Amino acid sequence: MTAGVPAPRVPRVLSIAGTDPSGGAGIQADLKSIAAMGGYGMAVVTALVAQNTRGVRAVHVPPAEFLRAQLDAVGDDVEIDAIKIGMLHSAPLIAVVDDWLARRGHDLVVLDPVMVATSGDRLLDPAAEAAIRDLCRRAALVTPNLPELAVLTEEPVARSWRDALAQALRFARASGSIVLVKGGHLAGEDCPDAIVTPDGVAAEVARRRIASTNTHGTGCSLSSAMATLGASGVDWTDALPRATAWLAGAIAAGAALGVGRGNGPVDHLHELRPHLPSPVSPVSSVSWTARVWAEAAPLRAAVNACGFVDGLRTGSLDEPVFAWYLEQDALYLSEYARVLARASALAPRSDEQVFWAEAAASAIAVESELHRSRVDADTAEPAPTTLAYTDHLHAASARGSYGELVAALLPCFWLYSDVGERFAAASHARHPYRDWLSTYADPAFAASTRAAIEIADRAAAGASAFERERMSVAFERSMRHELAFFEAPVAALVGAARAGGAMRGA
Template sequence: MSGVPRVLSIAGTDPTGGAGIQADLKSIAANGGYGMAVVTALVAQNTQGVRSVHVPPTQFLAEQLDAVSDDVVIDSVKIGMLANTEVIATVKAWLDRVRPPVIVLDPVMVATSGDRLLDRDAEQALRDLASRVDLVTPNIPELAILAEEPTACDWNAVIGQAKRVAARLGVRVLAKGGHLGGEELPDALIDARGHVIEFPGERIETTNTHGTGCSLSSAIATRYAATGDWASATGESKRWLGESIRHGSSLEVGSGNGPVSHFAGLWERGGIVTRPTPGEVITDWWEYIRDLRESIDDVPFVRALGDGTLDQDAFVWYLKQDALYLRDYSRALAEASRLAPTGDEQAFWAASAHGAVATEMQLHESWIPADALGETYPSAVTSGYLNHLLATSARGDYAVLIAALLPCFWLYQDVGTRLHPHSHAEHRYRTWLDTYADDAFAAATERAMMIVAGAAAHADETTRARMREAFRASAAHELAFFAAPYEIWV
């Protein structure tokens, strides 16, 4: 079986979406499966009741079934509405030929509204079909029809009736207490030997019960295909259905017995905002700082650096501040290495921390005597940038920290690469431009971008937004850092 159960629903339709195949497909998806559907009947119904039923020719039903099984490996089958004997025979013949590994039958005979959905002469054919499946999930009136007995009036009678059906047909039965009165709403899983597993439940005061039988049986078919455990599949499906019922009224669908909200839990816990790909993150973030990048290009320091006319005192002042910055920037990189979730990322940030205090400091010392740094104090701009990075480090959020570290790679590589072609052998600041335009720094920048973008793509929406803002904040500090030398020296 694949990682995602492939579940086929064979059932009738509900144009309002709350029952039948429409509910089955929602349930399968909500419980982690891939849903497929073969239509047995077209039902004109809404939340108030059934108006009419059209049963397509069984030859077409057989063609639908074969079209699926000829192409797709089916892990589980859920069977719902089978309107007459001919339809039941067609489905039975297909099951005998294909032999799906899991079959769950929801013997749709009576709708929640009370409407009868199965011809009376087809009841015995449905009993015969039930003996060939793995699990039958009748409501109390349907259980009585399968047992050929009066409708049970209390839970003990329901259990007894379900035991007799399970033993006679050689099938598991999920007995459901939904039609009984009272606050308790138990269900029980009963096998052919009479072994009973009860699942307690409480009644939920709501009119949103349309399609609950369809939804529960589809959920169990999906979860059993994934786990191979009937008890856990049933228990988890009941919990999911209870959550879906509780949120059903929020849908405001129909004026009768409304549907359940199949995806309520997913919407609440996971949201509906799609996650971007790493490539989309890179494009979005680069565009997000377009204004800052354009401002950096207009900074006099950057323009003069590019054409070689930059005042040397301004450049030396900048390098001294950058040397002070790199000492604490390397500490932030080291903290990223400590927090990294993988060995590869840990190694990358550690190597970057070493590079900040070795390779780049070596470049600085070619312009500045080592003892001169002892006489230098960080400017307000330098302190502001470092405070931002160190505060982010102290919070211990790896994803946000690496987003804050990225502009020092990305913007320097961008500026260095674009300014380098305008330099020449006699260019005063050629060695600085060489450092940030070379292939090794480009590779390191690309790696940093991929790590950060990958983390953002897999983060939840809140974390991704915090990463994006930390990235922009650092880019704004880079702009201020480039602007500071001319504000002092020119």
């Protein structure tokens, strides 16, 4: 900083919203988003929500008087540069916020009208919906998803991007608000966003949809990011590409967090993690791979004990369950080969470049052929567990750390080699899955596994303490994804059977 030039002021942003104890949505996501955009976050709670990545379990709403007391406590003491409003739950709470804003004057308000659940269910009664429409007049920016935009306009949900822009324009003209219209609910590979004013489309960002289940809290996060950028003096048309690029990166990196078993959160701090200081960690005489393999003993035991793996060992596994697994494994291998190719590109030594390139070719030519002999995966759709695993690998690849990527890939060698070696004795001539077991008990695969272990240890030896820790985290998360991948086939077929039974019983 040049002497005599004051540092830019940190924007102070207040979030008025509900909670999420799992940290991915609501006020918790707002505060992380505000921090990621360089702001100082504050929070007033409208509702205490018992939820996680799989859904909402209960909602407790404090009295409206307590909401007013929170708002007054912050407003009487702190100069607020922007206000983001999320979940307001009911007409009495909306009235409190509306009155508070009226008494304050001209705040920069970003309103995320939380009105429709992911399931499509309406969250507010008609009186509260009308109150939200009226509250939009106090907002500098309104950020509805397409179902919420339909509620605001009292029209059907837009089915195309052109219809969404036209609907946003009608609402902007009727309310006087500026609308951030989001294409995330549209079908197809494109996921555009736009700023629509009463005069028309002011800015538009085209983006391809990211294949990820880590989308919990994206609406909260985007609106908070926009509020912080607005508080910093950034025009909405310039804030849109910055905020959406940040959110796209957060979605892509979200799988690496390993949080939850449903739709996981995004990684709000993905841009900051490479710059965080390395933790101090003593150097051990035990190799890195020996340590992480030992630490993964409970996960390895869970793999061995799960119904799918035990059924493979005994040969008692139902054929439809194995077929479902092979379909998902074929889809996994397609993405896995791409990540192996990325490891080859990052490898610092020529022999390691060759190793990863040959592994990528093997994943496509050898293992995929085994799958084609049993199932046709061309029409299969990736299951959530498959997407979560491949998202994790792609996130490790995208961060550009060779050691972390090698660590994320290692379980797909080591765990399968371990299973194959131990199950080789059970693979008699009449074993129904002998061809699959023999592939992973093959001496050539065992040699590849030893080579992958040596490469990982070399990467760990040359890494900083911080990167070694990231490697350990990546390895452990891949082991957890492997366990989930083995557990998914039985769960999927049992779920389908129960659903079929319920349909017959109806």
